[in-house]
Amino acid sequence: MYTGGCNIDKMADMDNLNPEIDERLATLRFICNNNRHLKLNVELCKKCENKNCLYFCPANVYKYENDTLDVEFENCLECGTCRICCPYNAIEWEYPKDSSGVEYRFG
């Protein structure tokens, strides 16, 4: 049911103290579910000039490509930062169902 996030090849090498966000996320296990638990109100996003969600999300879930915001909800850490920080309240936020989503080994 889940695709393990623990990709050994991508494990960060700490000789580099600043791993890319993808390397950081590769240390986590994400249980997948096709249900999008984060949905955008695209019309509101169009109005947003700053699009600071591209910065404040700790998992880089929000990406802006070809004039559209893409939500990589599979990498969500469920912290709720986007829910609190989106200036237009444009994110419809639910917890992932079927016990999917992020899991920590240490926490």
Place this chain on the structure above:
Amino acid sequence: MENDKKIDAIIVGAGPSGIACALTIKRGGYNPVVIEKSSHIGVKNLFGGAVYLESIKELFPDTYKNFPYERIIKKHNYVIFNKDESLSVSYKKNDENTISIYRRNFDSRLADEAKKEGVCFAIDTLVVDLIIKDKKIIGVKTEYEEIYAPIVIVAEGFNSLLLNKAGLKEATEPKDAILGVREVIKLQSDEINKRFNLKDNEGAMYEFFGGLNKENEDVPLAMGFLYTFKNNVSIGVGVSMENLKNNKITPYEYLDRLKNNEFIKPLIEGGELLEYGAHSIPEGGYKKIPKLYHNGCMLVGDCANLVDSIHFEGTNLAIKSGILAGKTAVIALNKNDFSEKVLKNYKKELYKSFVIRDLKTYKSVIETLFKRRESVFSYYPKKIIEFFNIFTTPDNIPKKDKYRNFLFSFIKERKLKDLTADVISFVKCILEAVI
């Protein structure tokens, strides 16, 4: 549910507050059910690194020593940064009250202990709504079914959708929230003892101030932390969401800046990144505590904003609030009255305890820190370090002249308005804390 026993109380969320609450209700002779959305208890829980034994002792007076503890934190370090200079204060204590733990291990163990005493856990189940009828909360709607009970205790954590949806808590403003990001980095036990100057199972913790913004950047309300574990260290930074919202700087960029600091780098260099993570933390303090009880419902732990961010305390407040709500639930079950009239006893008890009294002590501090963040996290750290620079630099200039210049520099560098605001804020916070 798997057994046909009547459910006396539903607890939403298997974190420390929820488990403490369920255990207290069970010990009072009733049947609580803890509903948890994740597949294993503790896997979605995350924090910096240390708990305080006192609260666990209250829950498990005989067995509190048997939990999966990592290291006993005996060295408490406070470090101020200014570019490549740093000033640290290290306090070595001999009591065994502060202990590093991993949230996942610890919470699942708490749950195991609760299960031994008969508390029932329903995992893999997301609660999507509270069921409200005639202004009374009478149960919960999960992703699968509706479950009814005379009392519902919400222990959902800070990111509480249930309370927002039911209108029991206002939407959180960015200034009232901190995002913590942290990494677990593997180092060998011997290496940790060597780098942190520790013996055996002794541990160290650090709080870091300043040094997170580049020149000309907004100074964030942010603090770094580091905790040692048996074979790992956890390093992280908590940043006010108000700054994250506006600054176009990612939270992990702040973390990278901390890790690359000249003081910190040698402590973690060569380690292997085992786990990255992020979690939001309530920062609103006393003024933002939502109403703690409703007909048929009580709020415990982070979802009630019970975090003391000055002392980095949260788990102990969560456990205490869980115990007190549990005791009130038992009173209500004994009386068979679940109205606000009875449940307000929880609020009364919580206000008498250290939980609310501590939050009240610091009721304006966070607000003040945010307003004066340039002073607190940039200017004064710089000046304190400047003083030590003068103190330790023999350069054939008479010391008296240097001290004078140092004192005058405050007036030269600072606007009178800023100096006055700093002094007033400082005095106000001190007065609030002691009166």
